[in-house]
Amino acid sequence: MTATAANTRAAGRPAGGRGKRPRPPLVVVVLSVLIALFALIPLGYVVDMTVSAGWDDISRLIFRPRVGELLGNTVALVLITVPLCLILGVGGAWLVERTSLAGHKAWSILLAAPLAIPAFVNSYAWVSAIPSLHGVFSGVLISTLSYFPLVYIPVAATLSRLDPSLEQSGASLGLGAWRVFFRVVLPQLRLAMAGGALLVSLHLLAEYGAFAMVRFDTFTTAIYEQFQSTFNGTAANMLASVLVFCCLLLLLAETRARGRARYERLGSGVQSAPTRLKLRLYHLPAQLGLLALTLLAFGLPLFFVCRWLIAGGPSIWVRSELLPSLLQTLGYGLAGAAVTTVLAFPLALLAVRYPGWPSRALESVNYISSSMPGIVVALAFVTITVHSLPAIYQSAAVVVAAYVLLFMPRSLVNLRAGLAQAPRELDEAAQALGKPPFVAFLKVTLRLSAPAAAGGAALVFLGIVNELTATLLLSPNGTHTLATEFWALSSEIDYAGAAPYALLMILLSAPMTYLLFAQSKKAAGQ
Template sequence: MSTDLSASGTPAGSTTTAGKGKRPRPPFGVSTVSVLAILTALFSLLPLGYVVYMTAATGWDTAVELIFRPRVAELLLNTILLMVITVPACLVLGVGGAWLVERTKLRGHRWWAVALAAPLAIPAFVNSYSWVSAVPSLAGIWSGVLIATLSYFPLVYIPAAATLGRLDPAIEQSAASLGLGPWAVFFRVVLPQLRIAMSGGALLVALHLLAEYGAFAMIRFDTFTTAIMVQFQSTFNGTAGNMLASVLVFLCLILLVVEVRSRGTARYARIGSGAQAKATRMPLGLYQVPAQLALLALTVLAFGVPVWFVLRWIVAGGLDVWAADEFIPALLQTLMYGAVGALVTTIVAFPMAYLAVRRPSWFSKMLELSNYITSSLPGIVVGLAFVTVSIRVLPGVYQTAGVLIAAYVLLFLPRALVNLRAGLAQAPKELDEAAQSLGKAPLVSFFRVTLRLSAPAAAGGAALVFLAIVNELTATLLLSPNGTRTLATEFWSKSSEIDYTGAAPYALLMILLSAPMTYLLFQQSKKVAGQ
């Protein structure tokens, strides 16, 4: 005999739903939430559809001719070499720094914990600008590796440190009691537990390498993104540029598949929160000084050098570089686009997050996956897709603020989605049911209970989207309305003209805006790992 179950998994008419014996209704109809989530997913697949369409429209013979040519082979070699060298370097620096901070008696480990995350506040193109100021001859693959590694190793360090802080040290203590030395414990016990953090961090680094334009253009190192931008500027969405974009998208999809496969099927979570033992930090002994010097060198190279040269150019420019009629409009427009983009992205992400938490299924997972695929695409591909669609389908919206905001939504939707999911998960639907049983309307109980409990997570997601928009360059260059001046585009305009003193204030403002958001990201990762 079947039993009619309510949304909470309890028999219909049970005391949990109280009152009139009716099952509590969601604040919005499930069909409405589903329709909004589906529309968001279809919208997010626009860039991927653009690449497929342009490849098909080009024709097989022409596409093969444009893809299988020496120039593409050169770009592919450059890109692969960059990833093969940079990703392992970031893994070594990120995991090594996290282990020193979380598992050893490193003096000042609390200070180092924040210092190693700080380089994430500096956009990669600002890092490149600073290093070119220090060494004007920088160019080629090894210069690209240097700048990319210093810019992106925190993407590995932050999740690795958060995971190490969460791991139960009893496992390590058990391994040590069986006779394993410190290094054996690290490689045979600790490192396998970091598998998900390492694979996720490596994926983020690789995707940033594929998407980065400004940092590599400044040191004259050719990648797919720089080549596509050159094609766009010379032929405006020419066939050759579209074929380069298709290869770039193919590389992104390969990386996503590899990352999913690298996670494996092992479980790394404990059942229940339990009482976690306090980690026993390994004494460094004679290695204390070398460890301190290594972390100091890394922090100076990744954070100190960029900040030093930005301040140096500001001092060299004097008060003239702070012309209010130039940097104030750029600052205000950056704040406006960042705030509006963060708000819209968070609102758009809500139906999908609500469906994933309150109505989990294979369908909701597929909808989520569509957003992650699109967000992995470089900004230049998303920008080209919006340029093409707006010109051919909706010419009236080309180069309007709405199109630029829409591009930001697609690029950074997962940043809001992940946080909203966590926030909604911490707002049990039983609380909604209890409020409704007391006579509150579904929408009222939603706003008074669920929305209030998930608001901090939503704010955190919005802050991360804001940080990304402040530092976004390529899509903004392609889509911004005439007369738009953001900190990133003004910095790029002046630095491209070798006006390094004029570019410095914009670089400093981007760093100052990014720093608190980076700290929030670091603290949030620690909090999530501790749940």
């Protein structure tokens, strides 16, 4: 057994596996329960609105042609886009990690780069290139180019960790390269593919700006339009309930897709270097294919942003809202990242140090809530603050609270990994040397998990910088963020005026995207 495995076992139960499992501190349990209850607000809101509407209103508002049209658009979008993202993500990862592709290290970063460009900025660039773009084809095009890195990054990380001896064994049994890939490699990518597909699907359900710009109707665009026309109307709530139901179905489908197979590699030692497949005649087509994908997903948006910057001239940089938008985006991003990371600590500590069904249940609540689109979370907070807490309606605190619900898993996943590398025995040793429990936690556990906490906070910051729908509905009057100002100007067809905001969002997102890619490689042992 490796040292890491031993530490993990020791952190999970008492030495020798006997005796009572240690009880978590009461303050950690209380905080975790309160955070989980807080995370249930959007789901509780949807259930309450649905039940209180009554069957007559439910049947009238849900079982109508408009909902059928939106459902058809959404299903078509998911069924076409997700397979395309899987093909591009898995194919790109395999070329980078398992073939003799020239410049594979550069390509590994370039294929992750489109994630730095928000989908609504991508849509803005494509509308600039093709003004007539609209409908389901445009939605598939933009979402595929925006979200395929969500599949590529975890699949590439899994491939880089996968023991090449499995492929070598298959080849020694007479399997050709393609049969090795489909019969040996692809099954090992099941978890990464299922997780990436889930992320893509949830983004498709939540996306508003990209689809509104190309006039493609989805549940999210319809809910926002309904909200604007009839403030918090019953119709918007019913559409939100259907959207949440779709999210829950996706979570269930991803759970079933993962199955119960185990993919751990047991034993210690250094794995052998992978044998890279010679591309030969396919090398040039592979290079051209990756170049075309990178240009369409990253080059074209960047080109049109720069083109509109040049067309607008120096005057677009002296707008009075530009600096406040940058500062408020940074303020919300830093505040949201800090609060989310602090609140994720009790849940992560409970999950790692005191595993069991209670900790899993509390953790799962946050994943379910965060899977809901931002517009549903925003509607929940609007309704609750208007009716019960009018003093904080459209306040900065409510905006930050929405960010916490939307992006908690980004911090939680990173913190779990960091805390797993800081075994409880180190805390106990510090206490044995006379340090109070809280001081031992600060000097040992918190210090060892700080890099993971910083990584999670950076990913939350990235999400907040690019968040649009919840910010539009919840932000106080006079609030200007880069996303909302970009949306306001681009909606007025002032593409030159919107360009500086787009560029600043890309510049803020690029380092966080690289951090996400680097962390995935580090987690894979690279």
